[in-house]
Amino acid sequence: MATNATIYKATLELADMDRQIYADHSVVIARHPSETDERMMIRLLALALNLPPEGTLETLEFAKDMWEPDEPALWQKDLTGKILHWIEVGQPEERRLSRVCARAGRVSVYSFGSNVWWAGIANQLTRLRNLAVWQVPVEQSKTLAELAQRTMVLQVTVQDGSVYVGNGQRSIEVTPVRLL
Numbered sequence: 336m337a338t339n340a341t342i343y344k345a346t347l348e349l350a351d352m353d354r355q356i357y358a359d360h361s362v363v364i365a366r367h368p369s370e371t372d373e374r375m376m377i378r379l380l381a382l383a384l385n386l387p388p389e390g391t392l393e394t395l396e397f398a399k400d401m402w403e404p405d406e407p408a409l410w411q412k413d414l415t416g417k418i419l420h421w422i423e424v425g426q427p428e429e430r431r432l433s434r435v436c437a438r439a440g441r442v443s444v445y446s447f448g449s450n451v452w453w454a455g456i457a458n459q460l461t462r463l464r465n466l467a468v469w470q471v472p473v474e475q476s477k478t479l480a481e482l483a484q485r486t487m488v489l490q491v492t493v494q495d496g497s498v499y500v501g502n503g504q505r506s507i508e509v510t511p512v513r514l515l
Contacts, residue, residue, distance in 0.1 A: 338368040339368075340365040340366055340367055340368070341365075341366045341368070341485075342363060342364070342365060342366070342485075343363070343364040343366055343375065343483070343484075343485055343486070343487070344361070344362070344363055344364070344485070344486050344487070345361070345362050345364060345379060345486075345487040345488075345489060346359060346360070346361045346362075346487070346488045346489070347359070347360045347361075347362070347379070347382070347383050347386075347489055347491050348488065348489065348490045348491065349383055349386060349491050349493075350490075350491070350492045350493070351383075351384075351386075351491075351492075351493040352492070352493060352494045353493050353494065353495065353496065354388070354493070355388075356386060356388050356389075358386065358389055360382075360383075360386060362379075362382065362397070364378070364379070364397065365397070367401035367402065369401065370401055371480065372480040372481075372483035373447065373476050373477060373479070373480035374424060374425065374447070375480075375483060376476070376479045376480050376482065376483055377424050377445050377447050377471060377476060377479070378397065378408050378409065378424050379489070380445065380471070380479065380491075380498065380500070380509065380511075381408065381409055381422050381424060381443070381445045382395060382397070382409055383491045383493075383498070384493065384498065384511075385409070385411070385420065385422060385443065387411065392413075392414060393411050393412060393413050393414070393419055394411065395409055395410070395411045395420070395422075396409065396410065396411075397409055398410050400423075400424070407421045407422050407423050407435070408422055408423055408424040408425075408445075409422040409424075410422065410439075417440075418438055418439040418440070419439065419440045419441065420439065420440065420441045420442075420443065421435050421438070421439035421441070421442045421443075422442075422443045422444075422445065423435075423442070423443070423444045423445070424444075424445050424446075424447075425444075425445075425446065425447075426446055426448070426452035426453075427444060428456075429456040429459045429460060432444070432456075432460060432463065432466060433459075433463065436463045436465055436466055439465070440465065441465050441467070442463070442465055442466045442467070443466075443467045443468075443469065444466070444467070444468045444469065445469050445471060445511065446468065446469065446470050446471070446514075447470070447471040447473070447476040448473060448476070449473075450470065453468070453470065453514055457514070457515070460515060461515065466515060467513065467515060468513070468514040468515040469511040469512065469513055469514065470511065470512045470514050471509060471511050471512075472509075472510070472512065475507070475508070475509045475510065476509075478507045479500060479507060479509055481505075482500060482502050482505065482507070484502075487502060488502065488503065489501065489502055490502075490503070490506075496510065496511075497509070497510045498510070498511070
């Protein structure tokens, strides 16, 4: 018998000084049974770092990557259904990234954990002009996972490439490193 998703609710109080975006954003997260707190929190981080400005018709939303292999972790589509931004979380294969770079205007990867994956595919990906790859340092992603709760209110401040995430009791700094 298949286990159902666990529902998490988060309110992101975003102050992105790098992009001049200030907003509160509430989301419901369906966490797949095999997904860790660490991966779920990286998905939330990717959402915060890529939310479009207020007034934009296209919204960034969670997709069903853990259930549907042909979907990303997050995506932004225009009103016609065209994929504007495809966001992967984890360590996708080179073939998958090549395929989605042809489908989407922009592709971003938020990797965490070991860098062995990147060393194996970095050379093949340099030709993909619409791809950005970010690595969240291991200790920072593990500390971010400690903030996970079924109901969360997270203050997310972005300034000079650093992200400060707090929950009212604890605050941590996350500095994603651009690999490509």
